[in-house]
Amino acid sequence: MAPVLEFPINVGRIDDVQELKKTRKTEIPNRFVRDMAERPMLAATTHLPSSNSIPVIDLSKLMKGNKEEFHYEILKLSTSCEEWGFFQVINHGIDLDLLEKIEKVAMEFFMLPVEEKQKYPMAPGTVQGYGQAFVFSEDQKLDWCNMFALGLVPHSIRNPKLWPTNPPTFSGTVESYSKEIRKLCKDLLRFIALSLGVGGNVFEEMFGVSVQAMRMNYYPACPRPDLVLGLSPHSDGSALTVLQQGKGNTVGLQILKNNTWVPIQPVRNALVINIGDTIEVLTNGRYKSSEHRAVTHKEKDRLSIVTFYAPSYDIEIGPMAEMVDENNPTKYRRYNHGEYSKHYVTNKLQGKKTLDFAKISPTNSF
Numbered sequence: 001m002a003p004v005l006e007f008p009i010n011v012g013r014i015d016d017v018q019e020l021k022k023t024r025k026t027e028i029p030n031r032f033v034r035d036m037a038e039r040p041m042l043a044a045t046t047h048l049p050s051s052n053s054i055p056v057i058d059l060s061k062l063m064k065g066n067k068e069e070f071h072y073e074i075l076k077l078s079t080s081c082e083e084w085g086f087f088q089v090i091n092h093g094i095d096l097d098l099l100e101k102i103e104k105v106a107m108e109f110f111m112l113p114v115e116e117k118q119k120y121p122m123a124p125g126t127v128q129g130y131g132q133a134f135v136f137s138e139d140q141k142l143d144w145c146n147m148f149a150l151g152l153v154p155h156s157i158r159n160p161k162l163w164p165t166n167p168p169t170f171s172g173t174v175e176s177y178s179k180e181i182r183k184l185c186k187d188l189l190r191f192i193a194l195s196l197g198v199g200g201n202v203f204e205e206m207f208g209v210s211v212q213a214m215r216m217n218y219y220p221a222c223p224r225p226d227l228v229l230g231l232s233p234h235s236d237g238s239a240l241t242v243l244q245q246g247k248g249n250t251v252g253l254q255i256l257k258n259n260t261w262v263p264i265q266p267v268r269n270a271l272v273i274n275i276g277d278t279i280e281v282l283t284n285g286r287y288k289s290s291e292h293r294a295v296t297h298k299e300k301d302r303l304s305i306v307t308f309y310a311p312s313y314d315i316e317i318g319p320m321a322e323m324v325d326e327n328n329p330t331k332y333r334r335y336n337h338g339e340y341s342k343h344y345v346t347n348k349l350q351g352k353k354t355l356d357f358a359k360i361s362p363t364n365s366f
């Protein structure tokens with residue numbers, strides 16, 4: 001199922017941010033300038049104490065640690081998912097050369113002439129191809145970002161027309177990378193299940209043939225980072241998301257915790273993992289998807305490579321029986337995951353609002 005819009009829309013002119021940079025030195029077009037309440041307030045978020053940072057999980061301790069190490073790490077995992085909805089994973093076992101290679105092909109792609117990239121245009125209401133996703137009206141503010149997005153697995157949703165042939169190593173690298181990330185997601189979901197006290201295979205058995213999608217986000221340096229956002233606040237519609245921050249990049253990802261935007265300091269060779277809306281629903285809100293956004297930098301560009309791992313579109317989702325009791329009444333209804341995916345990609349990014357789709361009392365912010 002490829003989610004598409006069923007009604008015509010007018011999104012107006014969407015400037016390519018990399019091209020803008022070439023033509024205008026300092027002026028930011030109005031469509032990128034955020035209303036006051038949405039502006040990043042950069043100074044207020046950059047001087048937080050380092051203790052206020054997301055936990056780091058050592059996957060090797062979960063895969064092959066002794067009993068004590070395993071229990072300690074599982075506990076940390078459960079606290080991270082409960083309190084942050086985010087963690088970084090180290091010793092993930094993915095070849096570091098492959099992490100470098102995917103960054104290299106992504107950057108090579110973004111550095112191509114715009115005409116070349118626009119051979120893979122992103123149609124409104126889809127998240128496939130090059131451009132800006134989640135834009136649905138002429139007066140919607142735009143993100144200071146260029147995206148390239150593609151569906152990957154199962155192979156039936158792969159559309160070769162959307163796979164760049166330039167750079168020539170693009171598709172081979174994406175295939176190898178996604179296989180490794182898929183394995184990582186399966187392992188992480190097993191440990192996440194164990195951390196909840198349910199059988200390790202519950203998610204795997206429930207998900208059918210999982211859907212995987214990838215988004216490469218390129219944020220050019222912006223002369224006025226205080227006025228724009230790299231990526232609007234949102235939670236991810238996936239079960240799990242794996243985010244690779246470009247090596248040596250500046251801090252750009254921020255997550256909302258206790259009403260404060262907390263910057264995620266990149267950890268060397270680590271991958272950032274976050275809980276998506278699907279796990280929030282399945283756990284009846286015990287593990288929550290966190291609202292996050294990206295900000296830009298005055299002098300430096302930034303790259304992120306993001307993989308979304310989700311159940312097959314035909315799967316029905318709802319809180320697991322083990323997560324519901326008299327103290328934790330059902331907070332979400334049952335729905336078809338394909339319906340949710342369609343709802344997600346046909347609405348603008350707006351914090352956690354998309355999840356109202358599943359909430360029994362949408363006004364509650366649990």
Ligand SMILES: O=C(O)CCC(=O)C(=O)O
Nearest residue numbers: 215217252253294304306
């Ligand atoms: O670039 C980032 O750090 C954030 C990307 C993100 O949240 C997404 O693509 O869903």
Ligand SMILES: [Fe+2]
Nearest residue numbers: 234235236292
């Ligand atoms: Fe995200």
